[in-house]
Amino acid sequence: MKRRAVVGGTLALATMGLCGIAGAQVPEKKKVAIAVGGKNLFYYLPLTIAEQLGYFKAEGLDVEISDFAGGSRALQALVGGSADVVSGAFEHTISMQAKGQFIRAFVLQGRAPQIxxxxxxxxxxxxxxxxxxxxxxxxxxxxxxxxxxxxxxxxxxxxxxxxxxxxxxxxxxxxxxxxxxxxxxxxxxxxxxxxxxxxxxxxxxxxxxxxxxxxxxxxxGGPMPAGCLYTRQEFIDSNPVTTQALTNAMVRALKWLQAAGPSDIVKVVPESYLLGDRALYLDAWLKVREAISPDGTFPEKGAATALAMLKQFDKDLEGKNIDLPRIYTNDFVRKANVKYAKP
Known part of the structure; x- marks a missing residue:
């Protein structure tokens, strides 16, 4: 009788485990190609942290990061189809909409450009x-x-x-x-x-x-969103769980950076990032630290600031009505912050 009870309990636990697995949201696209322009820069540090500390893998993703000479080259990779997502500048979402291509930013890395x-x-x-x-x-x-x-x-x-x-x-x-x-x-x-x-x-x-x-x-003249993850709207629509997983990893990295000391960062980033001078790297980090977003949220007035800036010189924006709500979303970030409420 006891044996039967134990077996029954084991089966019940196994069934619960299987239900848990079945109920878990698995990314639609596990292998994701991310393009970045200048990965060694502090501008993209949250991306490196998420990669080096295994946060993407923890979300069930196999992320491949390709580094380009600049953000415009990374954007070209997305447009050309060799990248699924870009870690790049927020303002590209506006420039692309002016050209009839809708791309959307879904998690912020930097709340100041650092340029x-x-x-x-x-x-x-x-x-x-x-x-x-x-x-x-x-x-x-x-x-x-x-x-x-x-x-x-x-x-x-x-x-x-x-x-x-x-x-x-x-x-x-x-x-x-x-x-x-x-x-x-x-x-x-x-x-x-x-x-x-x-x-x-x-x-x-x-x-x-x-x-x-x-x-x-x-x-x-206002808050200026900077580095972020952005992609085509079609990618988000077709891969909402994958997009959420990417956001979760990035928000986790941002929260890690909020609690990390300079020496912690030096231990995580590749040696090549230091440009042969560890002390200088640490000094530079202290100069840009406040520019890193604490939680991945896009500021409410940031899109308007970016649009006003681009209108000063971008002829492609002349006569164009830009739908600002379509260039970014905080929906995925809100969920990620609930998941990682503590660093």
Missing amino acids: VLAVNTKTLPSYKTVADLKGKKIGVTAPGSSTNIMTNFVLAKAGLKPSDVSFVGVGAGPGAVSAFRSGQIDAIANLDPVISTLERAGDFKIVADTRKLKETEVVY
Whole structure:
């Protein structure tokens, strides 16, 4: 009788376990290709944390991350079909809608762009105002990327058009540092740790700095969403569980970063990210830390700020009515924050 009771109890437990498995939401697409432009940058640090700490795998995903020279190249991968999702700049969602392609951001990585526009005082020793950049070469991660977009905006505020300067793609690593130091470019728009590397070496004058929230609002006139995960609307519609799993992993990474110390981060990121100077990397982290989103939520007024910025110089937006609610959603983030209420 006892044996029968034990067997019956075991079967009941097994049945409950099977029901639990059957009831679990399995991602529709387990293998996901993510494109990113400059993965070593702090701009994309939450993505690296989610990857390195196994958060994507914990959500049942097999994520493959492809690194490109800049955000515009990553966007091209999505448009071309070689990537399912992009870890990139929020403003691309607006630019693409203007071209008739609906892509949507579903989890925020950065609440400030972290981009710094600076002048090379070696090639421009008499620089005084943005107007002095007319006819000069400006290094950006890649033409059309967020660094290019931010520079266009700063130029527009000074009465200059994008065609008044020459943009040079220099990437987001040692190549960017080399191009600046060798005088190949007169100014640079880039991110940390590249910016801190150049700043420490000298011959460097900051024109606009969006690593801090207050300074970002001064530059853009409002909250400016930055790095995020975005994809085609069709992908979200066809793969809602997969989209939720990606969001869960990213929100978990964001919460880990809120509690992590600089030494914790150094232990997790690849050695190549440090650019040969661990102390400098840690110093750069302290400069950009507040720019990282604490929970993945898009600010309510962020989309309007981004649209107003793009309208200053993007001719593709002329006469176009942009449906801002269609460029982002906080639905997946809300669920992820319930799941990971504690870091």
